[in-house]
Amino acid sequence: MNRRTDNGTLWPVAARWEDLVAIIEARALARTFTGRKGREKTEVVAVAGVDLSVDEGEIVGFLGPNGAGKTTTLRMLTTLLRPTSGTATVAGFDVARDPVEVRQRIGYVSQSGSTSPEARAGEEVVDHGLLYGISKAQAEARGRELFEQLDLDGLWERQPKAMSGGQRRRLDIAMGLVHDPSLVFLDEPTTGLDPQARANLWEHIADLRDKRGRTVFLTTHYLDEADALCDRILVIDQGMIVASNTPDALKREVSGDLIMLELVDPSRAGDAAERLKAAGSTEPEIDGASVQARVPGAGSVLAGLLRSLDSVGVELASIDVRRPTLDDVFLTVTGRSLREGA
Amino acid sequence: MTTTPTASAVTTATGKRRSSFWHDTFVIFRRQFRLAVRNPAWVIIGLLQPVLYLVLFGPLLEPLAGAIGAENAYTFFVPGLLVQLGIFGAFFAGFSLISEWRSGVVEAERVTPASRTALLVGRVLRDVVQLFVQGVVLIVLSFAFGLRASPGGLLLGLLIVVLLGVACASASNALALTTKSEDVMAPLINSIALPVLLLSGILLPISARSGAPDWLVTLSDFMPTKYIVNAVRDAFASDFTTANVLWGVLWTIGLTALAVWAGTRTFRRENS
Ligand SMILES: Nc1ncnc2c1ncn2[C@@H]1O[C@H](COP(=O)(O)OP(=O)(O)OP(=O)(O)O)[C@@H](O)[C@H]1O
Ligand SMILES: [Mg+2]
Numbered sequence: 001m002n003r004r005t006d007n008g009t010l011w012p013v014a015a016r017w018e019d020l021v022a023i024i025e026a027r028a029l030a031r032t033f034t035g036r037k038g039r040e041k042t043e044v045v046a047v048a049g050v051d052l053s054v055d056e057g058e059i060v061g062f063l064g065p066n067g068a069g070k071t072t073t074l075r076m077l078t079t080l081l082r083p084t085s086g087t088a089t090v091a092g093f094d095v096a097r098d099p100v101e102v103r104q105r106i107g108y109v110s111q112s113g114s115t116s117p118e119a120r121a122g123e124e125v126v127d128h129g130l131l132y133g134i135s136k137a138q139a140e141a142r143g144r145e146l147f148e149q150l151d152l153d154g155l156w157e158r159q160p161k162a163m164s165g166g167q168r169r170r171l172d173i174a175m176g177l178v179h180d181p182s183l184v185f186l187d188e189p190t191t192g193l194d195p196q197a198r199a200n201l202w203e204h205i206a207d208l209r210d211k212r213g214r215t216v217f218l219t220t221h222y223l224d225e226a227d228a229l230c231d232r233i234l235v236i237d238q239g240m241i242v243a244s245n246t247p248d249a250l251k252r253e254v255s256g257d258l259i260m261l262e263l264v265d266p267s268r269a270g271d272a273a274e275r276l277k278a279a280g281s282t283e284p285e286i287d288g289a290s291v292q293a294r295v296p297g298a299g300s301v302l303a304g305l306l307r308s309l310d311s312v313g314v315e316l317a318s319i320d321v322r323r324p325t326l327d328d329v330f331l332t333v334t335g336r337s338l339r340e341g342a
Numbered sequence: 343m344t345t346t347p348t349a350s351a352v353t354t355a356t357g358k359r360r361s362s363f364w365h366d367t368f369v370i371f372r373r374q375f376r377l378a379v380r381n382p383a384w385v386i387i388g389l390l391q392p393v394l395y396l397v398l399f400g401p402l403l404e405p406l407a408g409a410i411g412a413e414n415a416y417t418f419f420v421p422g423l424l425v426q427l428g429i430f431g432a433f434f435a436g437f438s439l440i441s442e443w444r445s446g447v448v449e450a451e452r453v454t455p456a457s458r459t460a461l462l463v464g465r466v467l468r469d470v471v472q473l474f475v476q477g478v479v480l481i482v483l484s485f486a487f488g489l490r491a492s493p494g495g496l497l498l499g500l501l502i503v504v505l506l507g508v509a510c511a512s513a514s515n516a517l518a519l520t521t522k523s524e525d526v527m528a529p530l531i532n533s534i535a536l537p538v539l540l541l542s543g544i545l546l547p548i549s550a551r552s553g554a555p556d557w558l559v560t561l562s563d564f565m566p567t568k569y570i571v572n573a574v575r576d577a578f579a580s581d582f583t584t585a586n587v588l589w590g591v592l593w594t595i596g597l598t599a600l601a602v603w604a605g606t607r608t609f610r611r612e613n614s
Pocket of ligand 1: 034073
């Protein structure tokens with residue numbers, strides 16, 4: 001809790017989004033799992049207190065490492081799990097008081113499968129639609145349409161056990177979308193998909209927003225996915241939201257652009273660092289002839305910086321500006337990298 | 343730009359309607375039944391069971407009947423076989439739910455607005471249909487072997503057994519979703535079913551007349567299934583107004599209500 005208020009700058013959205021009517025609204029949502037290990041009682045704080053607000057028509061990405069509490073939060077928002085404390089309103093209804101009303105209005109694709117291996121794909125999708133109360137004809141039409149859009153042509157009669165992992169994943173997604181919900185929760189929808197299938201699904205999800213006005217709340221630990229697909233990103237770590245904004249704003253606010261100077265004369269590194277700091281950078285790192293530091297919005301300081309370096313006679317061999325990546329953001333707010341192998 | 347998420351604004355474009363208990367139950371039942379019928383083992387073993395009981399066990403019955411003092415061996419023993427079929431078959435029904443839970447089907451169903459009771463009852467209906475067919479096969483075969491009973495008696499007997507099947511299948515499903523492990527559930531079921539089977543006089547009646555010691559008789563008096571077996575026996579013998587029938591029917595209804603309630607709770611509970 002206090003981590004959020006300490007880092008006021010990491011939470012610039014709360015004030016802005018609060019005035020709008022949200023389709024998802026969570027306040028201090030928390031979940032502790034109690035288990036038993038031998039005679040001792042064990043407690044796992046999966047979600048420590050999450051405040052979030054999602055607007056209609058947004059695609060919001062929930063980004064976080066393994067065990068951060070993404071699935072647990074999603075299961076609370078979809079009424080599958082009762083919060084230990086805190087409240088959440090989804091699609092206008094309280095998840096604890098009116099779970100049926102919430103269920104009626106949402107779709108959910110869980111992280112791990114949703115079909116029987118022995119069943120037939122098409123029948124599973126239609127039955128799922130029927131449980132939402134849509135007619136058989138509607139379920140069948142929408143199911144077949146989804147199969148076509150998700151590249152599952154010809155697999156309507158196939159048993160899930162005879163489908164590839166990626167095909168099964170897309171079948172799960174078809175299940176969650178068959179009743180055309182206005183709000184969809186997708187838990188790591190692209191895990192196990194090849195690059196082409198992933199790009200196709202991104203397009204499909206973007207279409208849900210653009211063509212149907214749907215709201216999508218998805219979890220991922222792929223930075224490129226969050227970057228390419230999401231209007232807004234919530235970074236969760238150890239059960240708490242540590243940053244929340246548009247991908248661009250996050251990159252801008254949290255880390256700034258990296259300016260890398262290569263000097264002709266290494267002995268002038270100190271002067272170069274001083275000029276960088278004067279231009280509003282972070283504490284520069286000096287390594288021989290190279291000096292680098294982060295500056296929020298490098299585009300607007302670069303001209304001035306070059307002039308000031310010139311005025312003190314620091315000669316540059318090269319200058320490079322790198323836009324921050326989401327991984328930089330992630331590293332800054334969690335102290336860890338999400339990049340593979342990092 | 344944003345609109346208020348009132349009920350109408352957030353319902354789907356396809357204009358869904360609220361689903362009802364019977365509708366949901368039917369959807370779940372049809373799915374379960376379809377899966378079961380496509381499994382040849384389920385059909386063959388299901389039909390073979392009553393046949394085996396009669397063919398392998400029947401020859402022993404006639405000499406036994408005289409010793410116990412029953413007039414018609416089959417009228418006496420078939421009710422026991424029926425109850426056993428109901429208890430055992432239905433007790434193992436929960437196993438398929440564990441693999442369904444593992445593949446995420448239960449969670450996928452739980453996230454829909456479907457009635458939680460329907461999620462249970464739809465599944466139990468599949469087992470009830472199986473039990474009913476098995477019961478009818480057993481009764482028809484027994485007629486060939488020499489069973490004699492009135493249609494009303496058979497109907498009441500079968501009804502009691504089917505209700506008992508609902509109770510046992512519900513309990514089994516509840517147990518499945520609670521343990522979530524075949525390795526825990528199998529010994530648990532065996533340790534419940536075996537004493538029930540032995541103590542309720544399903545195969546051999548426990549009474550002073552059959553030569554049972556007092557302590558065994560007293561112990562068996564605590565077994566609800568003893569009254570249920572006796573109720574089916576009396577029904578087959580067309581004695582509809584006995585205390586046995588009253589207690590048997592009451593126990594069956596009570597157990598069924600309790601088990602359906604417990605089963606629904608496990609579907610409602612988180613972590614299932
Ligand atoms: N049923 C449970 N019982 C006990 N602990 C649990 C349970 N479910 C989750 N946890 C714990 O809660 C924490 C958060 O888990 P959660 O599944 O929400 O993480 P996640 O962000 O979805 O991770 P991943 O990226 O691996 O899917 C983890 O430490 C996990 O071990
Ligand atoms: Mg997860």
